[in-house]
Amino acid sequence: MKIEEKCYRVSINKNLCKDCFICVKVCPKKVFDIKDGDIVYVKDENMCIGCKICENLCPDFAIEVMKK
Numbered sequence: 074m075k076i077e078e079k080c081y082r083v084s085i086n087k088n089l090c091k092d093c094f095i096c097v098k099v100c101p102k103k104v105f106d107i108k109d110g111d112i113v114y115v116k117d118e119n120m121c122i123g124c125k126i127c128e129n130l131c132p133d134f135a136i137e138v139m140k141k
Contacts, residue, residue, distance in 0.1 A: 081121040082139045085113060089135035096127035096136055 083104055085096075092113050097105045101124065106116035121138065128136045 080141055081118070081123045082141055083115050083118050083121050083127075084137050084139075085115060086135045086137070089133045090131075091133055091135075093132065095130050095132065099126050099130055101126070 090113060092107075092111055094107065094113060097107060097113060102117075102120040102122055104115060104117055104121050105113055105127065108114055123138060123140060125138050128138045
């Protein structure tokens with residue numbers, strides 16, 4: 074069995090992010106989550122499929138999805 078290497082890197086620029094949770098709501102693979110009730114973070118980058126829905130819908134341009 075071959076172990077797949079993660080193909081995408083997901084980053085949140087916390088200087089731009091206003092924690093609106095849009096990315097948490099739209100991600101089909103649940104890459105993002107909320108900690109301490111109000112802070113968005115990348116929970117599981119390995120689940121990212123590179124659809125860039127989060128990047129395209131982020132109103133503050135705070136998310137970047139990059140192919141490795």
